[in-house]
Amino acid sequence: MTGIATVPAESSATSGTQRSGSPAGRRWSRTTVETRVLGVLRWVVIAGLLLFTLFPFYYMVLLSFRDLSSLLQDPGRLWPTLSELTVSTYRDVLAPTESGGQGFLRFMATSGLVAIGTVAVTLAFAVLGSYALARLRFPGHRRISVMFLAVYLFPSILLAVPLFIFFTRVGLRGALPALVLVYVSQTVAVAIYMLRNYFQTVPVSIEEAAAVDGADRFTIMRRITLPLAMPAILSNALFVFMIAWNEFLFALLFLVEDRSRWTVSLGLSQLAGSIEIPTTVLMAGSVILTVPIVVLFLATERLLTGGLTAGAEKG
Amino acid sequence: MRPAVSESRRAGGREPRGPGRGTLRGREARTGLALISPTVVLVLVLVVLPILWTVVLAFQDLKLIRLRTDGLFGNFTFENFADVFGSPGFWESLVTTLVYACGGTAASIGLGLVAALALRRGFRGRTLVRASLLLPYVAPVVAATFVWGVMLNPQFGIVNELGTGLLGWDEPIPFLSERPTALITVIVFEMWRSFPFAFLFLTARLQAAPATLEEAARVDGATPTQVFRHIVWPQLLPTIAVLALLRFIWTFNNFDDIYLLTGGGAGTEVISVRVFDFLVSRGDVGAASAQALVLSAVLMVLVTVYYRFAAKDEVA
Numbered sequence: 001m002t003g004i005a006t007v008p009a010e011s012s013a014t015s016g017t018q019r020s021g022s023p024a025g026r027r028w029s030r031t032t033v034e035t036r037v038l039g040v041l042r043w044v045v046i047a048g049l050l051l052f053t054l055f056p057f058y059y060m061v062l063l064s065f066r067d068l069s070s071l072l073q074d075p076g077r078l079w080p081t082l083s084e085l086t087v088s089t090y091r092d093v094l095a096p097t098e099s100g101g102q103g104f105l106r107f108m109a110t111s112g113l114v115a116i117g118t119v120a121v122t123l124a125f126a127v128l129g130s131y132a133l134a135r136l137r138f139p140g141h142r143r144i145s146v147m148f149l150a151v152y153l154f155p156s157i158l159l160a161v162p163l164f165i166f167f168t169r170v171g172l173r174g175a176l177p178a179l180v181l182v183y184v185s186q187t188v189a190v191a192i193y194m195l196r197n198y199f200q201t202v203p204v205s206i207e208e209a210a211a212v213d214g215a216d217r218f219t220i221m222r223r224i225t226l227p228l229a230m231p232a233i234l235s236n237a238l239f240v241f242m243i244a245w246n247e248f249l250f251a252l253l254f255l256v257e258d259r260s261r262w263t264v265s266l267g268l269s270q271l272a273g274s275i276e277i278p279t280t281v282l283m284a285g286s287v288i289l290t291v292p293i294v295v296l297f298l299a300t301e302r303l304l305t306g307g308l309t310a311g312a313e314k315g
Numbered sequence: 316m317r318p319a320v321s322e323s324r325r326a327g328g329r330e331p332r333g334p335g336r337g338t339l340r341g342r343e344a345r346t347g348l349a350l351i352s353p354t355v356v357l358v359l360v361l362v363v364l365p366i367l368w369t370v371v372l373a374f375q376d377l378k379l380i381r382l383r384t385d386g387l388f389g390n391f392t393f394e395n396f397a398d399v400f401g402s403p404g405f406w407e408s409l410v411t412t413l414v415y416a417c418g419g420t421a422a423s424i425g426l427g428l429v430a431a432l433a434l435r436r437g438f439r440g441r442t443l444v445r446a447s448l449l450l451p452y453v454a455p456v457v458a459a460t461f462v463w464g465v466m467l468n469p470q471f472g473i474v475n476e477l478g479t480g481l482l483g484w485d486e487p488i489p490f491l492s493e494r495p496t497a498l499i500t501v502i503v504f505e506m507w508r509s510f511p512f513a514f515l516f517l518t519a520r521l522q523a524a525p526a527t528l529e530e531a532a533r534v535d536g537a538t539p540t541q542v543f544r545h546i547v548w549p550q551l552l553p554t555i556a557v558l559a560l561l562r563f564i565w566t567f568n569n570f571d572d573i574y575l576l577t578g579g580g581a582g583t584e585v586i587s588v589r590v591f592d593f594l595v596s597r598g599d600v601g602a603a604s605a606q607a608l609v610l611s612a613v614l615m616v617l618v619t620v621y622y623r624f625a626a627k628d629e630v631a
Contacts, residue, residue, distance in 0.1 A: 034538045045433040046444060049426075052507065053448050059473060060462045075471035076480055129354040137340070138347030144355060146622065151362050153561075153618050155568035157587040158611050161372060161594055161603050162365035168379075185361035188354055217346055246455040248571050253595070265457040269575060272461050279465055286458035297453045301446045 057290070064089055064284040071280060089284035097259075102277065104285050106260070107267040114176055114263060115244035118183040119237045125184065126191035127233065131221060133192065134199035135207075151189040156249050159186075164253050174261060179254050183247060187240045194239070198232035199225070238300050242293055264289045366611065372604035379598030395605040405589070405606065412585040414498065416567040419505035423566075424558055426506055427513025428551070432543075434514075435521055445518075452511035460575035463504055467491055497581035501573050505566060513558050520554040521547070560621050567617075568610055586610055 062080060063071065070084040095101025132138070133145060163182060167173040202225065210220050226233070251266040262270065268285050271277055376392045399405050430448055434441060451459065466472050467490035475487035490500045524547065532542050570587040573579060579588035586606055593603035 031533075031536075031538045034540055038539050042433050045429060049430050049433070049448060050444060053451055053511075056459065056462045056466060056507075057450060057454070059466055060458070063465065072471055075473065076476035078473070125354045125357060128350040132347040132350035136343050136347030136350070138344035138351070141347070144351060147355075147358065147363070149622065150618055151358055153564055153621065154362065154366070154614065155565060155570075155587075157568055157570040157590060158369065158607050158614070159362065159365050160570075160591065161600065161607050162368045163361070164594060165372065165377075165600060166365065166368075181357075182361060185357055188357065192354065242453060246453075246457075248457055248575070249591075265455055268461060269457045272464070279471075282461065283465070286455075286461050289455050290458045293453055293455060294450065297449070298446060301449070 064287045068278040068280045089281045092281045093284045107264040111263040115241045117180040118244040119240045121184045122187050122240045130192040130195035134196045148189040183244045369604045373608045377600040395601040399605045418502040419566040420562040422506035423509035424513045426510040430514040431517035449511045451508050456571045494582040497583045
């Protein structure tokens with residue numbers, strides 16, 4: 001093999017300690033060098049990645065507890081001192097506007113309402129639809145699947161213009177149910193896709209056994225398929241909740257005129273430009289916006305990542 | 316079970332292959348259609364029709380202020396396209412969008428690959444590290460952009476503070492308000508936010524790769540880099556191709572990140588931000604639709620490519 005002749009120079013140091021001298025020994029030493037270098041590099045990369053991904057979150061939490069004046073005096077400090085720690089930022093951001101706060105508690109209620117509404121409606125549609133796609137043969141099956149895939153890939157900005165015009169025209173643009181309906185149309189394709197994949201892993205034989213015993217289609221669904229699919233349905237619900245809670249564009253298009261209807265995302269983005277509101281108070285607002293999502297995500301990480309990568313093995 | 320009898324008879328008439336099989340098949344088809352049709356109607360009404368309507372709007376002279384009085388069909392014109400294609404802002408914006416989409420896609424997949432390889436072998440706490448790396452992808456975009464904006468703030472942001480204090484920068488860098496740093500910054504942000512997606516995909520693919528191939532190569536004396544180059548990389552390539560297509564589709568149309576970080580200023584005005592601007596700030600519905608249509612056209616091509624190469628057996 002030509003590889004033996006081109007053993008790199010840096011391997012001589014390790015081959016010296018090995019004392020074997022044979023070509024096979026020297027080749028082994030290149031492997032040793034690479035393994036050692038990569039072994040160290042791996043930890044450097046992991047540490048770097050963690051710093052890169054987590055630092056913004058740390059900074060967010062840090063600033064939300066710091067006092068604004070001390071931040072401006074010493075912006076480079078990465079750990080808080082006990083004297084400057086404050087929770088007044090949270091009080092300010094949560095309190096209603098009448099008492100001088102920013103009214104985030106109200107935003108949270110709106111966000112929660114919209115997100116839960118979206119979850120409920122999406123699941124009602126998606127459970128039925130995905131069952132049909134996974135189990136039943138019907139005309140147009142394939143075309144419908146393709147349509148859902150296309151919808152999943154189509155980004156929301158393309159729908160912004162027509163939906164904005166349509167809901168303005170019918171006078172429902174500020175209405176929360178209209179927003180929920182738009183969110184459902186955006187999430188239902190993904191939800192069906194994820195649930196369908198799960199239904200396909202449930203053995204048909206269980207359902208066939210029930211059918212032989214005389215159960216009709218809906219009894220089978222209610223008594224057998226749905227209980228079996230509960231973990232998938234739950235993780236789906238959380239996934240849809242996260243999408244609806246995080247959504248920004250349609251909240252901006254539909255709700256921006258009326259502050260009493262703002263969601264947390266919209267509220268934070270609208271107040272972010274204002275000079276009167278201290279950055280630390282808004283940082284408390286972003287913590288409030290982020291924490292529910294992070295908690296939900298960490299609680300269900302295993303379920304969710306399975307769904308997110310469904311189909312990756314086939315690639 | 317009562318209505319099923321008449322249904323199955325009708326369906327049986329359509330299916331020539333024998334009454335018993337046809338009956339079951341017909342009933343199955345009816346149930347299937349009944350279960351799927353609410354979703355299909357919803358998606359047709361709220362996604363497909365609006366997209367088709369954008370085509371009509373793009374050929375109309377429609378202004379937001381006259382929306383309540385004007386008829387929704389009328390004032391047809393080609394001027395929107397003439398205006399859009401004739402303005403230098405559009406072409407500059409198209410180039411920006413392409414740079415942003417290519418840069419963001421490459422950067423996020425690159426970092427995702429590095430992360431997937433680094434976390435491939437098990438160690439204590441890997442589950443926790445993996446979950447932490449996914450956080451940027453699930454965190455609300457508004458909170459993430461806000462923190463980045465503060466971090467990069469020239470007055471009291473931590474990045475400039477460390478840069479001038481430790482790295483010896485002469486003066487703070489206005490990351491989000493100066494060409495060309497603003498475009499680079501939004502690409503870096505896109506990398507931060509999207510690499511977890513690539514990381515997840517590639518990790519799943521790596522787990523599916525048979526260990527025997529790599530063991531055989533190692534026994535034959537291949538070094539770790541050679542194993543990667545000749546055994547692992549070829550296996551990852553199809554996944555990376557699919558990922559690149561998916562990420563490109565989404566980055567190309569990304570609105571939230573850039574709108575929230577720079578508002579489209581300092582040379583970062585991508586087409587999606589322009590569409591929003593024309594719609595909301597200028598109230599020019601026709602021009603906004605015409606530009607959205609350009610985005611759709613590009614997207615249609617990409618989705619077709621994706622469907623051809625990656626999703627064929629996915630959907631069936």
